[in-house]
Amino acid sequence: MKHLRSRFLGSILGSVIGDSWGASYEGRYYPVDVEDFQLVGGNYTDDSEMMKGVLESLLINNGEFNGLHMAKTFVKNYDYRRRYGPGATSVLMQIKDGLPWDRPAKEAFYGAGSFGNGAAMRICPVGLLYHNDLAKLETIADQVSVITHTHRLGREGAILQAYAVALAVQADPRTLEPIEFMKKLRSLQLSKVYHQKLERIETYLSSPPPVDRIISQLGVNIIAPESVPIAIYNFLSNTSNFYEVLHSSITCGGDTDTIACMSGALAGALLGVKAIPKNWIDILEDVDIFQQMAKDLFDLYLKKSSK
Ligand code: R7I
Ligand code: MG
Ligand code: MG
Numbered sequence: 001m002k003h004l005r006s007r008f009l010g011s012i013l014g015s016v017i018g019d020s021w022g023a024s025y026e027g028r029y030y031p032v033d034v035e036d037f038q039l040v041g042g043n044y045t046d047d048s049e050m051m052k053g054v055l056e057s058l059l060i061n062n063g064e065f066n067g068l069h070m071a072k073t074f075v076k077n078y079d080y081r082r083r084y085g086p087g088a089t090s091v092l093m094q095i096k097d098g099l100p101w102d103r104p105a106k107e108a109f110y111g112a113g114s115f116g117n118g119a120a121m122r123i124c125p126v127g128l129l130y131h132n133d134l135a136k137l138e139t140i141a142d143q144v145s146v147i148t149h150t151h152r153l154g155r156e157g158a159i160l161q162a163y164a165v166a167l168a169v170q171a172d173p174r175t176l177e178p179i180e181f182m183k184k185l186r187s188l189q190l191s192k193v194y195h196q197k198l199e200r201i202e203t204y205l206s207s208p209p210p211v212d213r214i215i216s217q218l219g220v221n222i223i224a225p226e227s228v229p230i231a232i233y234n235f236l237s238n239t240s241n242f243y244e245v246l247h248s249s250i251t252c253g254g255d256t257d258t259i260a261c262m263s264g265a266l267a268g269a270l271l272g273v274k275a276i277p278k279n280w281i282d283i284l285e286d287v288d289i290f291q292q293m294a295k296d297l298f299d300l301y302l303k304k305s306s307k
Helices: 002-025 047-059 067-077 084-097 124-128 134-146 154-171 178-185 192-205 209-217 226-234 242-251 258-273 279-283 287-305
Strands: none
Touching: 002 154, 002 242, 002 258, 002 279, 002 287, 047 067, 047 124, 047 258, 047 287, 067 084, 067 134, 124 134, 124 154, 124 242, 124 258, 134 154, 154 178, 154 192, 154 226, 154 258, 178 192, 178 226, 192 209, 192 226, 192 279, 209 226, 226 242, 226 258, 242 258
């Protein structure tokens, strides 16, 4: 049980560290020359700010989804300096202006809804809290997504990332089999584009091609199907090394803050907070808030599982 507490904390802090380390390199091309975390990291972006909103709202609502509350929490926390995606900004500003919380996201992108990676980047707390209840995990991940991302691919990206967090938090780091992990992910009902990429990841794990080919085949962009898969790949190719998971994610370039945020969530969930250098944690912005929320989420998990 002690380990599980450390893994909740590791996953939340791993997300914020990945986000703030990757933030300096957004939009660069492979191979990104990554400097030490202490030189560039510490300040997080929209990825962590929205994850904080998910945590705040789940904690106050006993782990259940309350759309109005969560949407209002996103609006309350919104700080444009955190570099939100344009779709998410527009949705949150419309909710601030008084539109019902579930309307603007449906109307985004000419009615298609967003498939940006903004739902997946914030979903880690759902994967942690519901790691032993897949049906509930899928339901809550979907609900948390639709506040800003109603396109099927945006929601599925969040479900995939949440389930990967759930598998990571339950896995034994000494015996984790990446191919077995992938087989479990492939049992999810997802669109073809995700299944194609999950199959590619399995192949690459057995026999890795050059990194530029992995990048061109999986993608490193701002949309969910081109960022969640490479985050999972970078995690599964370095499962024993927190540093290497984040470093390799950022080296790939593209949407570096978000991809490292997602792979950091996975590495932290598997390896626990002890795998994160203490001097990294010390320089993290709002670290006390994130630590407290991770502990509260674990206590909520305990409370819910004792019923
Ligand atoms: O998904 P979202 O919140 O953005 C998150 C990203 C992360 O990288 C953060 O670090 C931050 O930098 O932003 O914001 P959205 O604007 O909803 O989606 C991101 C982008 O995906 C959009 O601006 C579009 O370029 C693209 N996109 C779409 N394009 C066409 N049609 C998303 N959905 C669509 C669509 O339906
Ligand atoms: Mg960001
Ligand atoms: Mg990003």
